[in-house]
Amino acid sequence: MTDVMDKTVNPNAAELPADVLNQDCPSRTVLRHLTDRWTPMIVTVLAPGQPVRFTELRRTVQGVSPKVLTETLRSMERDGLVTRRVTPSVPPRVDYLLTDLGASTVEPLAALRRWAEANVGEVQRNRRRYDREQAEG
Template sequence: METIEQGDAFDPNCPTRMVLDRIGDRWTVLVVISLRNGPRRFTELRRKVNGVTPKVLTQTLRAMERDGLVTREVFAEVPPRVEYTLTPLGMSLQTPIQAIADWAEANVGKVMSAREASLQA
């Protein structure tokens, strides 16, 4: 398998765009934040990531697993217990995602004011 070390996000054929799509997805961002303190079960994630449908959360988790950001562990219990955990690669996203979340929380008022002003113009 060929390893791509660095890409050019401005090139439409560059795989970097796929990575940006994954980490820029709102559900991925919220899952990373939700898993920062350790593993969670699907239902815990669904409650924490309020507003996501089970289908979309499942798709998001599968894509994150495929991309090496989370692991899925099934425990042989009745009923079966499944936990999701950030991989080291997924954990490396915590700092940049938290910085963006902090910025969003600090600036939400300004963004909403600008949005309202543009609607009134």
């Protein structure tokens, strides 16, 4: 996010087979952006395809600050996941929408979101059990 200028760690890895397990593979930075704190939620909101305004995004993605929302959207724009559309009215209107590339992240990210929502109960039970067992010995 702050790495608006991050360079490819391995410049001569031009188009070799990508592998996130490889320390120097640039696909790692791609995976990290995809899993940025707010990215899955933003993609969820933009998934239907209608352009969404900054303010509406801010309301829907509960808890995100304007600064971080701007940063995350910029990073997504830079990676080619979203398009930023400005209407220079007063007050200004700015819409965001997924590019084709961005749309192709919807399925994987939605699957992740669904997993979290479907299994939150079991995970919480596991955590309680683990903590109880640790407390005992």
